[in-house]
Amino acid sequence: MPKKRIKRYILLVVGIAAVISAVMITSGLHAKYVRKVSLNGSVEFASELAKNVTLNESKAKIQNSGRYELLKSEKVIENSYKVMPGVNIPKDPQITITDKTGIPSYLYVKVEEKTIPNTVRYSLCSHWQKVVDNVYVYTGDDFNSPINIIEKDTLYVSQKYNGENFGLKFTAYLYQKIGDETAEQTYDRASNES
Secondary structure, three states, X not given: OHHHHHHHHHHHHHHHHHHHHHHHHHHHHHHHHHHHHHHHHHHHHHOOOEEEEEEEEEEEEEOOOXXXXXXXXXXXXXXXXXXXXXXXXXXXXXXEEEEEOOOOEEEEEEEEEEOOOOOEEOOEOOOEEEEEOOEEEEOOOOOOOOEEOEHHHEEEEOOOOOOXXXXXXXXXXXXXXXXXXXXXXXXXXXXXXX
């Protein structure tokens, strides 16, 4: 009988040890899994929301008449113009997003004006809604086509234009939306983190 008790005792000890080992391994795996999820969350937040985001425009070529023609097949990141009174300027900045992921995000454009006179005017396309002073959020849902910024791709120049130097700069941002953030909240959070 003592041999049976010893065997049972050994089996009980081995069984308890096996259960404790299984619990330790499982809790270790669980802890590792939790860390991995946390890491993936932060990586996902910082990861690319799209394969590529570009902002460019067609090259503007001056004609003998002093008017400009846009060469749609040639893309540049900047154009310079000789501006004449009463001669409108074609300008077609576009944002192109390649392979946007399903991660919820907002597309913004920042418009910086440098001493634009009252004699030069333009409007943004209707799919841009103001978020803060000079930042607008895209309200459309087509990310498969280039997204226009300026309505009718035109800067309107008055006959009263008097030769003032001016500049117009666009910057695009694609920021991840977290939870039920509004476009304003996402921009405020993400731009302060940058």
